[in-house]
Amino acid sequence: MILSSYALGANTAYIYIRGEYSWIVFILEKAIAEAYAQGWLGKNIKGSGVDLDLYVNPGAGAYICGEETALIESLEGKRGNPRIKPPFPAVKGLWQCPTVVNNVETLAAVVPIVNDGGDEYAKIGVGKSTGTKLISAGGNINRPGVYEIELGLPMEEFIYSDEWCGGIKNGRRLKACVPGGSSVPILPHYLVTKTAAGENRLMSYESLADGGFVSGSMLGSGGFIVYDETQCIVRNTWNFTRFYRHESCGQCSPCREGTGWMEKVLWRLENGQGKISDIDLLVDVAKKIEGNTICPLGDAAAWPVASAVRHFREEFEWHVQNPQACLERNYGLVREPAEIQPH
Amino acid sequence: MPKVKIDGFEVEVPEGTTILNAARQIGGDIVPPAMCYYSTLKGSGGKCRTCLVKVTKGSERDPRPMPKLVASCQTPVMDGMEVANISSAEVLNARRGVVEFLLLNHPLDCPICDQAGECHLQDLSFEHGLANTRYEFERRTFEKIDIGPYIKLHMTRCILCYRCVYTAQQLTPERVHGVIGRGDHAEISTFIEKAIDNDFSGNVIDVCPVGALTDRTFRFKSRVWFLNPMDAHRDCEKCSGKAVVWMYGGEIFRVTARKDQYGEVRDFICNTCRFEQKSPGNWTIEGPRQIDRHSVIGQNHYDGDTLTVA
Ligand SMILES: Cc1cc2nc3c(=O)[nH]c(=O)nc-3n(C[C@H](O)[C@H](O)[C@H](O)COP(=O)(O)O)c2cc1C
Ligand code: SF4
Ligand code: SF4
Ligand code: FES
Numbered sequence: 001m002i003l004s005s006y007a008l009g010a011n012t013a014y015i016y017i018r019g020e021y022s023w024i025v026f027i028l029e030k031a032i033a034e035a036y037a038q039g040w041l042g043k044n045i046k047g048s049g050v051d052l053d054l055y056v057n058p059g060a061g062a063y064i065c066g067e068e069t070a071l072i073e074s075l076e077g078k079r080g081n082p083r084i085k086p087p088f089p090a091v092k093g094l095w096q097c098p099t100v101v102n103n104v105e106t107l108a109a110v111v112p113i114v115n116d117g118g119d120e121y122a123k124i125g126v127g128k129s130t131g132t133k134l135i136s137a138g139g140n141i142n143r144p145g146v147y148e149i150e151l152g153l154p155m156e157e158f159i160y161s162d163e164w165c166g167g168i169k170n171g172r173r174l175k176a177c178v179p180g181g182s183s184v185p186i187l188p189h190y191l192v193t194k195t196a197a198g199e200n201r202l203m204s205y206e207s208l209a210d211g212g213f214v215s216g217s218m219l220g221s222g223g224f225i226v227y228d229e230t231q232c233i234v235r236n237t238w239n240f241t242r243f244y245r246h247e248s249c250g251q252c253s254p255c256r257e258g259t260g261w262m263e264k265v266l267w268r269l270e271n272g273q274g275k276i277s278d279i280d281l282l283v284d285v286a287k288k289i290e291g292n293t294i295c296p297l298g299d300a301a302a303w304p305v306a307s308a309v310r311h312f313r314e315e316f317e318w319h320v321q322n323p324q325a326c327l328e329r330n331y332g333l334v335r336e337p338a339e340i341q342p343h
Numbered sequence: 344m345p346k347v348k349i350d351g352f353e354v355e356v357p358e359g360t361t362i363l364n365a366a367r368q369i370g371g372d373i374v375p376p377a378m379c380y381y382s383t384l385k386g387s388g389g390k391c392r393t394c395l396v397k398v399t400k401g402s403e404r405d406p407r408p409m410p411k412l413v414a415s416c417q418t419p420v421m422d423g424m425e426v427a428n429i430s431s432a433e434v435l436n437a438r439r440g441v442v443e444f445l446l447l448n449h450p451l452d453c454p455i456c457d458q459a460g461e462c463h464l465q466d467l468s469f470e471h472g473l474a475n476t477r478y479e480f481e482r483r484t485f486e487k488i489d490i491g492p493y494i495k496l497h498m499t500r501c502i503l504c505y506r507c508v509y510t511a512q513q514l515t516p517e518r519v520h521g522v523i524g525r526g527d528h529a530e531i532s533t534f535i536e537k538a539i540d541n542d543f544s545g546n547v548i549d550v551c552p553v554g555a556l557t558d559r560t561f562r563f564k565s566r567v568w569f570l571n572p573m574d575a576h577r578d579c580e581k582c583s584g585k586a587v588v589w590m591y592g593g594e595i596f597r598v599t600a601r602k603d604q605y606g607e608v609r610d611f612i613c614n615t616c617r618f619e620q621k622s623p624g625n626w627t628i629e630g631p632r633q634i635d636r637h638s639v640i641g642q643n644h645y646d647g648d649t650l651t652v653a
Pocket of ligand 4: 376377378379380388389390391392393394395414415416417
């Protein structure tokens with residue numbers, strides 16, 4: 001952060017951290033006190049003429065405060081409502097001053113770039129996806145955990161190799177994968193390791209996005225979730241939507257009302273009380289939220305619903321047609337549409 | 344000065360004017376509806392999304408269209424910009440969606456609501472909504488709360504436009520009135536269940552587009568369309584004293600500030616004028632208030648020559 005602030009010409013920097021992670025606040029405060037004591041922070045750092053003050057600021061525990069302008073509002077001591085853009089933070093941010101908001105992971109990449117040089121860093125990865133990325137892998141895998149991977153790692157290797165996720169737990173088959181956090185489109189098993197064009201899917205920005213929203217997804221935040229054949233997509237979609245409903249700041253009507261509506265419809269479907277028309281209703285509501293809101297949380301809530309219905313419509317219909325069975329067992333694997341079978 | 348074309352009508356406006364305000368200068372049915380923007384409240388707007396429009400040409404210099412629909416109340420015009428409002432099916436469809444969202448948790452019991460007849464949500468759904476609801480769940484409800492002797496808050500009807508929040512913030516230096524909670528469980532609240540006591544607090548009633556904030560001294564006394572709104576003024580040391588008195592026979596039933604054709608107040612009035620001066624002798628009556636054709640009050644009560652057409 002000191003290097004980044006120097007590069008930007010910033011004299012004040014903040015580390016904003018979710019209130020729940022209170023123990024990290026203590027660690028950071030100690031580290032900052034040490035840095036001040038050693039002369040790496042404060043006035044005239046190591047005689048360079050550069051000043052920098054660094055503060056740690058805990059939030060009150062809201063997902064939305066990760067959105068950069070909501071984060072700024074929260075830092076200012078206000079309610080964490082995202083601001084309307086433009087103006088973007090780089091023009092008018094904290095206290096109306098130009099502000100850059102970066103993730104810790106981004107700032108951590110500054111160190112190897114400075115130490116080894118940009119060219120050397122760019123050698124890691126493939127194509128435009130250079131460098132490494134932290135992937136937080138979870139779900140039905142043998143080795144859940146946070147892994148730092150070089151971008152471009154084949155999906156197949158990441159899921160099945162013992163170096164990373166170690167394959168699907170209990171020898172079950174893969175049903176679906178959410179490769180970049182709950183907001184990105186879910187991929188059905190036949191689109192996880194191969195793209196619709198039949199190429200190997202890689203852990204890179206481009207390869208994951210291959211096929212757009214029709215048959216692709218996004219690398220997003222690196223929250224990687226693997227589902228085995230016993231998982232229920234309707235329940236999972238409901239669970240995601242419940243989260244977004246709970247975390248919506250409630251400023252704009254499509255997100256505030258739409259997330260609640262989708263959540264209720266999904267709950268009904270999951271419990272065998274849904275109707276066939278509910279499925280198109282979900283798609284329509286998602287479409288009316290997407291792109292019409294102040295911040296991307298609206299899109300983030302709409303995408304998982306739209307993509308789940310896109311790839312798993314059969315399973316949604318099965319819930320409606322088998323109201324009793326859907327309470328007792330799960331649907332299993334979806335069939336692969338013949339036209340996008342890998343060659 | 345930048346020139347902008349909205350639904351084919353061109354207008355020249357000062358730098359920094361928003362699309363919405365440029366459209367208002369053109370007037371007529373190309374003006375996007377606005378449920379949260381309020382020209383006299385700093386920071387308002389951007390939230391309800393009813394004013395979404397499509398920018399089909401960004402500007403003379405950069406003619407690319409904007410990728411998403413934008414909130415016209417927040418987006419400044421650029422020279423050469425072209426905007427589609429009612430001429431865009433995409434906009435109308437999105438707006439229908441927004442109206443549906445706003446009505447989702449709103450009780451559909453206008454016949455027992457005090458705001459009926461001057462409710463912007465009623466007008467909006469009449470003009471842009473669907474006849475049926477696709478929502479089959481229980482609506483969100485709250486208990487009614489008295490915030491002070493004069494104001495009743497019925498959160499159940501609130502559309503979270505934040506207008507009252509900006510009004511309260513801009514009238515008093517303290518933060519006493521705001522939003523607590525998030526998402527569809529957010530509510531308007533006086534933070535410590537205390538009354539807003541400020542000489543101008545009554546204005547939150549006028550800025551509220553729906554029946555969430557109502558005048559306790561008037562609640563259920565009469566339907567607004569049975570009353571005759573009259574422009575009136577009095578000498579007041581706190582405010583301009585320019586108001587509208589709503590009369591039936593020789594009696595004043597309520598007092599409000601004067602709203603323009605978009606339902607916006609320019610001259611906020613004080614609580615003394617609003618709540619405590621109900622005797623006709625205290626007012627100089629100027630004459631009947633001109634009601635915008637838009638309002639259902641106008642539909643019932645006024646004949647052609649007292650109507651102003653927007
Ligand atoms: C609803 C929402 C929540 C977000 N939460 C986080 C978060 O928890 N952590 C984070 O680093 N970025 C989060 N972001 C993204 C940030 O707004 C921002 O784009 C990012 O931190 C920029 O940093 P980077 O360019 O270094 O990645 C969130 C965005 C949205 C819309
Ligand atoms: S999209 Fe949702 S979270 Fe984002 S500003 Fe709107 S209501 Fe808040
Ligand atoms: S109470 Fe009225 S003015 Fe306040 S946010 Fe709700 S609808 Fe808007
Ligand atoms: S009036 Fe523009 S978003 Fe509400």
